[in-house]
Amino acid sequence: MRLVDLYREMLHVTDEALVDELVRISEFRALKAGEQLIGQGELPSHVYFLLEGVLRGFIIDINGKDLTDCIIFRFGEPAMPDNDVTRPASITVEALTDCELVCVPIDQVQRLLHTYPSAMEIYLGLILAAAAVHRELKIAIYQYTAMQRYQWFLSAYPGLIDRVSHKYIASLLNMTPVTLSKIRRAIKESGR
Numbered sequence: 001m002r003l004v005d006l007y008r009e010m011l012h013v014t015d016e017a018l019v020d021e022l023v024r025i026s027e028f029r030a031l032k033a034g035e036q037l038i039g040q041g042e043l044p045s046h047v048y049f050l051l052e053g054v055l056r057g058f059i060i061d062i063n064g065k066d067l068t069d070c071i072i073f074r075f076g077e078p079a080m081p082d083n084d085v086t087r088p089a090s091i092t093v094e095a096l097t098d099c100e101l102v103c104v105p106i107d108q109v110q111r112l113l114h115t116y117p118s119a120m121e122i123y124l125g126l127i128l129a130a131a132a133v134h135r136e137l138k139i140a141i142y143q144y145t146a147m148q149r150y151q152w153f154l155s156a157y158p159g160l161i162d163r164v165s166h167k168y169i170a171s172l173l174n175m176t177p178v179t180l181s182k183i184r185r186a187i188k189e190s191g192r
């Protein structure tokens with residue numbers, strides 16, 4: 001897919017001058033499974049958009065436990081640790097599978113935000129979409145039973161259950177891998 005078409009489809013950019021600028025300053029980056037895109041505490045150098053693969057954001061808690069904060073798997077999703085790209089990353093973002101991303105240098109993003117009003121609209125739309133995803137996850141974690149969380153996951157993350165390790169899915173859903181396994185077994189035995 002050409003970058004021009006990518007930005008039109010991925011970000012719904014309609015301003016042709018902005019599309020031309022994005023194409024000119026964009027780069028591609030490949031990650032192998034297990035590689036980090038950005039580490040917690042690092043200052044991002046680029047804004048990344050996922051083209052292919054699966055990434056996860058995670059933190060390490062005070063006890064050294066790895067907690068999955070988000071899973072990024074949809075074409076065009078921003079693969080960023082935070083909404084504010086000028087601050088150090090609050091989470092680590094790593095590849096769960098081989099990934100391909102398109103990236104734009106942060107300084108160029110800031111220039112585009114000041115130059116093109118439509119760029120700011122796109123940025124705000126991305127922030128609102130990310131907030132909605134995190135809000136849905138928090139509602140699922142705090143208001144649903146473990147079974148309901150798993151069913152919500154299957155609906156919200158279609159096809160992902162067979163693409164990544166279940167320990168990351170369990171972590172995202174705030175349950176142990178054993179609990180997730182029991183839920184999956186119960187569903188299979190009941191024929192649902």
